[in-house]
Amino acid sequence: MHILYILGMMGSGKTTVGKIIAEVLGYSFFDSDKLVEQSVGIPSVAEIFQVHSEAFFRDNESEVLRDLSSMHRLIVATGGGAVIRPINWSYMRKGLTIWLDVPLDALARRIAAVGTASRPLLHQESGDPYAKAYAKLTALFEQRMDSYANADARVSLENIALKQGHNDVNVLTPSAIAIEALLKMESFLTEKAMVRN
Ligand SMILES: Nc1ncnc2c1ncn2[C@@H]1O[C@H](COP(=O)(O)OP(=O)(O)O)[C@@H](O)[C@H]1O
Numbered sequence: 001m002h003i004l005y006i007l008g009m010m011g012s013g014k015t016t017v018g019k020i021i022a023e024v025l026g027y028s029f030f031d032s033d034k035l036v037e038q039s040v041g042i043p044s045v046a047e048i049f050q051v052h053s054e055a056f057f058r059d060n061e062s063e064v065l066r067d068l069s070s071m072h073r074l075i076v077a078t079g080g081g082a083v084i085r086p087i088n089w090s091y092m093r094k095g096l097t098i099w100l101d102v103p104l105d106a107l108a109r110r111i112a113a114v115g116t117a118s119r120p121l122l123h124q125e126s127g128d129p130y131a132k133a134y135a136k137l138t139a140l141f142e143q144r145m146d147s148y149a150n151a152d153a154r155v156s157l158e159n160i161a162l163k164q165g166h167n168d169v170n171v172l173t174p175s176a177i178a179i180e181a182l183l184k185m186e187s188f189l190t191e192k193a194m195v196r197n
């Protein structure tokens with residue numbers, strides 16, 4: 001495996017879990033949002049949306065994913081919207097893709113806790129941050145769920161919690177989620193090798 005791409009909605013833990021996986025495997029870690037910020041020369045995604053537009057951000061995101069796709073031994077935390085452009089899949093298909101599937105209420109809770117300022121698609125000047133984030137995440141997930149389902153492997157926090165005997169995904173640590181992602185990746189690669197042989 002040359003590259004592992006972590007996919008999932010905003011707040012699903014792509015950046016947090018991706019860094020842990022990179023450390024465990026001794027791979028380099030890249031966050032595509034960070035690379036877009038560097039290449040555009042604007043220090044935050046929110047500002048890129050504001051100064052330019054979402055379309056401008058998406059064009060740069062595709063360029064970043066294209067450039068990364070020729071590299072080796074890396075973990076890439078993508079932005080939550082990277083799955084919507086087919087061209088991005090043509091780059092990501094060169095590596096392995098894994099979807100961090102987190103219930104929307106847990107996402108809204110995490111995002112409300114840190115604030116929405118850094119996530120322009122969820123940012124609202126007024127109102128209850130949890131309720132607003134939940135409503136917007138629900139609409140976005142409707143549009144994106146079929147794309148996330150194209151990932152090679154899915155890490156479901158609900159399933160991990162059930163396996164561990166909890167019914168609350170909020171008790172799962174990033175490390176526990178990273179371990180599950182590594183196991184899923186391993187079984188995907190094993191099955192692929194068996195099909196080939
Ligand atoms: N397993 C977890 N449990 C609780 N909070 C988490 C977990 N994983 C990530 N977070 C928190 O949720 C927020 C979003 O995580 P982040 O890694 O930035 O997600 P993404 O890159 O998918 O948007 C951060 O504040 C992070 O600390």
Ligand SMILES: O=C(O)C1=C[C@@H](OP(=O)(O)O)[C@@H](O)[C@H](O)C1
Pocket residue numbers: 008009010011014015033045078079080081082118119120121
């Ligand atoms: O879901 C999305 O469309 C986006 C997710 C963000 O990344 P994270 O998923 O890391 O928050 C960032 O790329 C941008 O705000 C748009």
Ligand SMILES: [Mg+2]
Pocket residue numbers: 014015031033077078079
């Ligand atoms: Mg991120």
